[in-house]
Amino acid sequence: MATRPTPHFSGVVEGIVDEAVVRRLLDHVGAGVGDIHVKNGKPQIVTSLPGFIAAAKYSPWLVVVDLDGDAPCAPAFLRTLPAAVPGLLLRVAVREIEAWILGDRERIAEFLGISIGHIPRDPDSIADPKETLVALARRSRRKDIREDIVPRIGSGRRVGPAYGSRVIEFVRDTADGWRPDRAAGDSVSLARCLAALRAIHRRAVK
């Protein structure tokens, strides 16, 4: 049986960590990775959404935004956006993409150098997952992790100087890093994203 080339997904994300997650997810379900558009936050994505929807007639798109505090739940937030079309998958991370990362409790604990008991069990219920990740890193046994991820007193920022590159390192590491399926076991919003991604990918391959 001749196999058709895998269609490439285009992606739209809020930042560099989100980009790494989306690439990993696409790889994970066996989809090809096309252009990934890294925007600066959600407002830029929401304004450009009609363009992505229109472009989805040519190839599949995956758009991931953080829920943040914008609505009580993902469906409520989705109702405020233009309706998606078959070729475009619009997924909402509850409440930030870091929740998906925290879903693999065992590996993130290992990576941060803390005990697994400190990692919250229900990542989708964390109010501020990014802040939680930083707070967890603060307990790290490893000085390099603390210095990279935790902001210095006086820096006035939410994250440390190499937060992004550290988290990306974890997400990209297929051997000892993040396991999307394991994380999906704890995070409902990630599980739904993965399921939808697999479905759209299956349809596209057929």
Next chain:
Amino acid sequence: MPSSVPRMPTQKPRSRPTYRFGHIYLENWRNFTQVDVSLQRRVFLVGPNAAGKSNFLDVFRFLHDLAAVGGGFQQAVRDRNGVSRLRSLAARRYPDIVVRVSVTSNGSNEVEWEYELRFTQDNRQRPMIRRERVVKGGRELLVRPLPDDERDPERLTQTYLEQVNTNRDFREVSEVFASVRYLHLVPQLVRDPERSVGRRNDPYGGDFLEQVASIQEKTQRARFRRIVEALRVAVPQLSELDLYRDARGAPHLRGKYEHWRAMGAWQTEDQFSDGTLRLLGLLWASLDGSGPLLLEEPELSLHPEVVRFFPQLMARVQRRYGRQFIVSTHSTDILRDDGIGLDEVLVLTPGAEGTVVRPASTFIEIKDLLNGGSTLADVLIPKTRPRNAEQLSLFGET
């Protein structure tokens, strides 16, 4: 993949303590009437063109030149065309030029040393020291002029810092200054070293290949391996780098590109792109030494998604090797990194009384803007934009 982070090498940090500049105070230095700011492990200098970013970097180069072999006070001032050229134009009459820095230990984060140099010129236009002061751990080790200086003013043409027989008690300061490196690599000069024959430690890259060649072969190969790994982020086809000498003994870089032929094709540095050479220079300089590294607009010729990771690359090199980065930039891609501390960014604003330097953290509205979703770049670009940039589009109309 452009999204990957240039990974820096794994190597044990040096056991020797490393130092950085922790504070700088200036009076009447070039276009600064007065500057008084703290310096963090990374320093990003932003401001409109001609605000004085390079002049600010030049203070650290000046300190390097004071302490460097073959340098010294007279030479360092002469290289800058004399005291009257160094002195701020905004300065009224003929005041002293003052440079005062504190040197902080990376380990303890405490100020270990302070060095102050205050100078002017005599009526023969010779640079003359008015005051030289060294403080260690809060205790004054040296305050000149000393009685000997009063008796023989000729002594005030040289700093104690630059002389081995007088700097014994604070040689560490001298070594920190001498370890400062400046890089503003010009790809054309790397490709055509004949243009800068005889220059040593040329910050523009004229002897870059010679510098690379002078490193022990084993170290050189190890560095090349790490650099190729990081470079591949921007230039994925590159698989190998090495150095060879041509028939005349001149060193050349060559890189193996996998793209075009099954076995790969070797190209020499004259075929490397501007971006490849600049990134190569930056990576090499990052690994070469542990003293403060001054970089002039490292974003030039490079893809924005590569540039975007520079702040994090610098943070990780800094942590591992204790190396301070002092960087001038116009790049929004650098400034949108959300791990850059507000106290790491120094904003230069030109005014009638000279350029004012203040940390981004001192703008009261900045935290509210960031909390509202603006990036640091969004906030700083309007502050550093030339007032009448739109006039430029009218050029050619008259």
